[in-house]
Amino acid sequence: xxxxxxxxxxxxAQRARTNTQRAALGIGDDCALVxxxxxxxxxxxxxxxxxxxxxxxxxxxxxxGHKALAxxxxxxxxxxxxxxxxxxxxxxxxxxxxxxxxxxxxxxxxADRFDCELIGGDTxxxxxxxxxxxxxxxRQDVALRRDAAQAGDDIWVSGMPGDARAGLGMxxxxxxxxxxxxxxxxxALEYPEPRVSLGLALRGLARAALDVSDGLAGDLRxxxxxxxxxxxxxxxSLPLSPALARLPREVQLQCALAGGxxxxxxxxAAPAQRAAVEAAAQQAGVRVARIxxxxxxxxxxxxxxxxxxxxxxxxxxxxxxxxxxFHAD
Amino acid sequence: xxxxxxxxxxxxAQRARTNTQRAALGIGDDCALVxxxxxxxxxxxxxxxxxxxxxxxxxxxxxxGHKALAxxxxxxxxxxxxxxxxxxxxxxxxxxxxxxxxxxxxxxxxADRFDCELIGGDTxxxxxxxxxxxxxxxRQDVALRRDAAQAGDDIWVSGMPGDARAGLGMxxxxxxxxxxxxxxxxxALEYPEPRVSLGLALRGLARAALDVSDGLAGDLRxxxxxxxxxxxxxxxSLPLSPALARLPREVQLQCALAGGxxxxxxxxAAPAQRAAVEAAAQQAGVRVARIxxxxxxxxxxxxxxxxxxxxxxxxxxxxxxxxxxFHAD
Numbered sequence: 001x002x003x004x005x006x007x008x009x010x011x012x013a014q015r016a017r018t019n020t021q022r023a024a025l026g027i028g029d030d031c032a033l034v035x036x037x038x039x040x041x042x043x044x045x046x047x048x049x050x051x052x053x054x055x056x057x058x059x060x061x062x063x064x065g066h067k068a069l070a071x072x073x074x075x076x077x078x079x080x081x082x083x084x085x086x087x088x089x090x091x092x093x094x095x096x097x098x099x100x101x102x103x104x105x106x107x108x109x110x111a112d113r114f115d116c117e118l119i120g121g122d123t124x125x126x127x128x129x130x131x132x133x134x135x136x137x138x139r140q141d142v143a144l145r146r147d148a149a150q151a152g153d154d155i156w157v158s159g160m161p162g163d164a165r166a167g168l169g170m171x172x173x174x175x176x177x178x179x180x181x182x183x184x185x186x187x188a189l190e191y192p193e194p195r196v197s198l199g200l201a202l203r204g205l206a207r208a209a210l211d212v213s214d215g216l217a218g219d220l221r222x223x224x225x226x227x228x229x230x231x232x233x234x235x236x237s238l239p240l241s242p243a244l245a246r247l248p249r250e251v252q253l254q255c256a257l258a259g260g261x262x263x264x265x266x267x268x269a270a271p272a273q274r275a276a277v278e279a280a281a282q283q284a285g286v287r288v289a290r291i292x293x294x295x296x297x298x299x300x301x302x303x304x305x306x307x308x309x310x311x312x313x314x315x316x317x318x319x320x321x322x323x324x325x326f327h328a329d
Numbered sequence: 330x331x332x333x334x335x336x337x338x339x340x341x342a343q344r345a346r347t348n349t350q351r352a353a354l355g356i357g358d359d360c361a362l363v364x365x366x367x368x369x370x371x372x373x374x375x376x377x378x379x380x381x382x383x384x385x386x387x388x389x390x391x392x393x394g395h396k397a398l399a400x401x402x403x404x405x406x407x408x409x410x411x412x413x414x415x416x417x418x419x420x421x422x423x424x425x426x427x428x429x430x431x432x433x434x435x436x437x438x439x440a441d442r443f444d445c446e447l448i449g450g451d452t453x454x455x456x457x458x459x460x461x462x463x464x465x466x467x468r469q470d471v472a473l474r475r476d477a478a479q480a481g482d483d484i485w486v487s488g489m490p491g492d493a494r495a496g497l498g499m500x501x502x503x504x505x506x507x508x509x510x511x512x513x514x515x516x517a518l519e520y521p522e523p524r525v526s527l528g529l530a531l532r533g534l535a536r537a538a539l540d541v542s543d544g545l546a547g548d549l550r551x552x553x554x555x556x557x558x559x560x561x562x563x564x565x566s567l568p569l570s571p572a573l574a575r576l577p578r579e580v581q582l583q584c585a586l587a588g589g590x591x592x593x594x595x596x597x598a599a600p601a602q603r604a605a606v607e608a609a610a611q612q613a614g615v616r617v618a619r620i621x622x623x624x625x626x627x628x629x630x631x632x633x634x635x636x637x638x639x640x641x642x643x644x645x646x647x648x649x650x651x652x653x654x655f656h657a658d
Binding site: 029030031032033034035036041042043044045046047048050051052053054075076078079081087088089090091119120121122123124125126127129131133135136138140143144145146147209210211226 | 359363407418473474476540
């Protein structure tokens with residue numbers, strides 16, 4: 001059996017050492033030394049993924065490697081930060097070379113695409129658990145915060161939310177779909193695409209932003225609460241994938257509004273920026289859709305809330321549950 | 330039962346918000362924004378602690394909060410970095426208010442002592458697992474690296490290594506000790522003191538440094554390998570606590586040389602710096618002892634190795650096993 005140290009070396013450290021451009025000192029010392037670009041701040045985010053909660057025990061390890069980094073890069077995207085590097089700590093029940101080879105390939109395939117270096121880590125024995133911390137660089141005055149939305153802002157979403165939740169429901173047996181749609185949903189669930197380019201392109205254009213990890217309805221509330229605003233969402237303007245559009249309307253809305261694991265960006269921008277936002281999205285190669293409007297609270301005592309309506313402005317009474325990461329809380 | 334969000338808020342976020350001096354943006358957004366001091370680099374280290382491997386299931390949660398941060402601060406100390414902040418990701422089987430109150434108290438008691446802010450985090454359900462990432466600030470040219478030792482350097486160690494391993498053996502029933510010694514060993518195991526002040530005081534004095542987490546013998550090898558040197562250690566010069574000195578000599582050496590979880594600093598410095606090192610240690614309030622010498626490899630093919638000898642320079646043939654974090658690898 002490979003020891004902890006030879007495993008780290010074979011699948012992670014060797015890979016990390018070959019490209020230490022960003023970190024003055026990487027794996028192999030007590031700390032890594034990193035620095036944001038001059039005049040920029042370091043954006044930091046950490047996420048833990050637990051078997052049975054964030055992924056099924058039989059997940060393809062290549063997909064797991066991708067997803068573990070993708071959900072962290074998504075946090076940088078939602079801040080408008082340029083990825084620099086990441087640390088990886090993981091607990092493994094027992095070292096398995098095939099598993100580690102596939103996992104590290106999935107991880108580095110994505111890391112290399114975004115020029116994001118592995119700068120440190122920790123491995124231990126234990127129930128499967130992955131903890132990544134990512135580092136990016138962003139100028140403080142253009143960072144896409146959650147508390148910067150203003151009344152009158154358009155609300156935008158990238159991509160076509162809901163497919164990941166549709167994939168989860170399919171794996172759980174909640175609904176049946178065609179083989180082709182199944183492949184589409186499974187890819188959405190296992191290989192989410194962090195919207196890094198879009199986040200970078202939105203700096204100076206978008207006011208508030210976050211990434212949708214727990215469902216659009218629940219996550220939008222974080223912007224409302226921190227910006228102290230209300231929102232109206234036109235449910236019919238939600239962009240749905242053809243595969244999701246083939247499921248019942250009730251399932252579509254549950255998946256697109258309350259489904260998690262999409263990692264699309266939800267952001268607000270002034271109406272004067274519509275053309276600029278569209279151009280930024282085109283430059284980033286991502287579709288964006290305008291789905292609603294931010295508004296002032298009617299009284300200071302009002303709680304931030306979302307009003308749902310259809311394309312004819314008819315109010316809808318939606319019962320949505322937030323994404324529960326496989327299990328009920 | 331408290332939801333994930335109210336738990337974070339009650340025990341962690343509220344505490345974090347009250348003192349966001351270092352982080353321009355802390356808990357509650359997609360990322361935290363941090364910056365090292367002008368002209369400095371950010372030192373980053375990550376550690377994962379798993380129940381049954383790094384701590385016993387019945388550990389006092391206050392001690393666990395302390396230790397989880399202490400082992401990370403120890404990595405900053407070994408780099409000579411000034412603590413700035415940390416992120417905390419943890420998986421909990423089920424939220425328990427008493428447990429969280431004690432855990433967070435242990436964590437913040439130590440964090441406040443070193444003015445180290447909680448800047449971000451993630452909580453999830455799962456087998457108990459803690460993952461911390463700490464951030465410090467250090468000038469790149471005085472960082473205490475592992476690859477900077479030179480032939481002729483003295484080898485130093487702080488504190489009195491071995492007590493944590495003595496405490497582990499005691500809890501495992503490997504040896505019996507008096508009630509008073511038991512309390513001493515248990516404290517060493519549960520409340521390790523990160524040598525942050527010593528690390529800061531050694532900048533510009535020490536050449537290479539690391540913290541002893543897996544046993545002095547095993548960890549010193551990391552310096553030897555990265556600096557491409559050999560070492561001679563005078564085993565009789567090892568400072569032992571009175572409690573450890575009461576155990577059989579064989580146990581003393583096993584604990585002090587191959588016992589982990591001490592989090593003392595092992596460092597090298599030029600002989601000309603002896604008085605300055607002693608003064609730095611006194612200023613930091615920590616005892617340091619000179620325990621050996623670095624030497625060049627006799628031929629380029631030689632592997633870095635440690636020669637053990639006693640005070641009379643007689644070679645010793647020690648059979649040491651590295652610290653195994655409770656379980657054999």
